[in-house]
Amino acid sequence: MADGPVGAEADISGPPHSIEAEQALLGALLVNNDVYDRVASVVKAEHFYEPVHARIFEAAANRIQKNALASPVTLKAFLEDDEGLRALGGPPYLARLAGAAVALFAARDYARLVYDLAIRRELIALGQDIVAKAQRMNLDDEPREQIVAAEQALYQLGEQGKVDKGFQSFLRAATDAVNVANAAYRRDGGLAGLSTGLADLDGKLGGLHPSDLLILAGRPSMGKTSLATNIAFNIARAYRKGIKPDGAEGAIDGGVVGFFSLEMSAEQLAARVLSEAARVPSDRIRRGDLTEDEMRRFIEAAKALEACPLFIDDTPALPISTLAARARRLKRQHGLDALFVDYLQLARPASSRSEGRVQEVSEITQGLKAIAKELNIPVVALSQLSRQVESREDKRPQLSDLRESGSIEQDADVVMFVFREEYYKEREKPGEHDGEAMMKWQTAMDALRGKAEVIIGKQRHGPIGAVELAFEGEFTRFSNLVKAYQANAQVDFR
Incomplete structure (x- = not known):
């Protein structure tokens, strides 16, 4: 100087x-x-x-x-x-x-x-x-x-x-709360968060809220990846850019979505999304066994969705620190309104020093929650369930069924389970010689066919309970379930 x-x-x-x-x-x-x-x-x-x-x-x-x-x-x-x-x-x-x-x-x-x-x-x-x-x-x-x-x-x-960190007056906090409620009131769906595209699920959750960590868990073949891709696709498809109430430019409907697919390749994940959009069976897409009309619908769906702000990263076994860095980069370059991780047990802790699997999963869930708060977005992480579900007569999952459940249950704001009773009932098919048992089984299957439940086992902001959805396995598609009293009503559930 x-x-x-x-x-x-x-x-x-x-x-x-x-x-x-x-x-x-x-x-x-x-x-x-x-x-x-x-x-x-x-x-x-x-x-x-x-x-x-x-x-x-x-x-x-x-x-x-x-x-x-x-x-x-x-x-x-x-x-x-x-x-x-x-x-x-x-x-x-x-x-x-x-x-x-x-x-x-x-x-x-x-x-x-x-x-x-x-x-x-x-x-x-x-x-x-x-x-x-x-x-x-x-x-x-x-x-x-x-x-x-x-x-x-x-x-x-x-x-x-x-x-603008640290303590703030109650007036400031109350003003923010009123602004959130007002935004929800002005939306047709009455949501404070991002719409999942599934009306009954939105009704329970109020949408996906910024800074929340949501765990979506289920046993294999329950459809948790399908539900995650459906929600991610619904958010990205609804994306509309404009000026938000706070004056900043960003998503005023839907949002930009990041999807870490640690299990499936980006091509497989895209095929699932296109199967739902084109209503072409996913197994036939994989085999290439398509009619001319189905191939035309598939290509048209791909063209219509090529500008969809859905970004897929299929790098396997990502450390949580790398996952966070890539999420930050995506937000900086393209914006980011929701993040999906399929699934959290396939991520790796940042440190290589292993102190047991429970400690590793705890570091991963804490890292995912930190990403949600740091980027101010909802993070939806998929999780496996332990095999003890299969040993119970009632196969509906519970919080204690989460693998390494302590840290997952503690860090999550919302824990949801995907459950399809049809899957288990199908495996109870009696022999052809037992006509009475076969009739009972068939009646039960008819009542369960094409139905799924999302069981909300924990929610900090609202009620717990089950939400019924329709599931079309051939298209790997979840959708709103039309109840009997709604069958003749003129309601648009798209």
């Missing part, structure tokens, strides 16, 4: 900084301690370029936080032995700072400038760090891991700009 008095031309060499802005901000703080409450959420001591200014700000902040006066006179006793301050002329420098004070209303703008310049310096340092690590040939430091670490560091640096 220049040795001249306050107001001298600032040193413009070196990293981005503004000595004058720092001096003006400190002067305002020493003249009027109320400035601290205005700038404390924006700037910290470490954001000052000049180390002496950082120490002055820290000393003033410490006194103000203790309800003590911070002025040139009171700070003199704490800083008169400071070597850096002595080089600038000693305690009289504090008085000169006060003489250069800006108006109270301008202090936050100066704080913002000091902060922005600090972020630019951090960006430069981060870039230099990336270059230095890339140039080092270290066998334990894979380039892919360096990319993930760099993306995470960049995202965290970008998130530092959100200064």
Whole structure:
């Protein structure tokens, strides 16, 4: 820093900084301690370029936080032995700072400038760090891991700009709650969150809420992947961009969807979505056994959905840190309104040191919940159920059936189970010789055919209970179930 008095031309060499802005901000703080409450959420001591200014700000902040006066006179006793301050002329420098004070209303703008310049310096340092690590040939430091670490560091640096954190008044919180309720009231479906496209499920959940972790669990062949792809497709298909109530540009209906398919390939997942859209049996798509009309519908569906904002990542065994980095990148590049993970037991913990499977799953679920909160989106993670379901007479799943259930149940905001009794009843088919048993079985099958249940076992925001859906296995499609009393009503359940 220049040795001249306050107001001298600032040193413009070196990293981005503004000595004058720092001096003006400190002067305002020493003249009027109320400035601290205005700038404390924006700037910290470490954001000052000049180390002496950082120490002055820290000393003033410490006194103000203790309800003590911070002025040139009171700070003199704490800083008169400071070597850096002595080089600038000693305690009289504090008085000169006060003489250069800006108006109270301008202090936050100066704080913002000091902060922005600090972020630019951090960006430069981060870039230099990336270059230095890339140039080092270290066998334990894979380039892919360096990319993930760099993306995470960049995202965290970008998130530092959100200064409206910490405590907020009840008025502010109540206003936000009213805005959410008003948005739900103005929507036809009365939803506060993203619509799943399934009316009865929306009725129970109120849609998919931002920052929520939703677990969708089921035994193999229950259709949990099908339900997840159906919901993801419904959200992406309904996407409409515009100006949101808060004035920002984004999704005003539907949303951009990210789908981590850790089990199936992207091509298989796309085939499922197209099977539902074109109403062509998925097994025949796989075999290529299609009529000319079915092939035409399949191609038309593919053309109609090519602009659908549904992004699929089919990289197997992703560490949770990489999954988070890719979600951040997708949000930065294209926007992101909902994230699906199929399924969580196939993800890997960030650390390679294994402390048992329960601990690994706990790290994964905590990571998924952190993604939901950090990106402010709903995260839907699929989960397997333990085999103890099969040993019970009533095969309806319960919370205790979740594999490594403790952490999953604790971290999730919503836990849902997909259950199709038809699947189990089909395997109870009696022999052809027992006519009476066969008739009973056939009657039961007729009542269960094409029906599925989504059992909500936990929900922080609303009721638990079961939702009945229609299931068309050949199209891997869940849809709204038309009840008997609705059969003749003119209701559009699309």
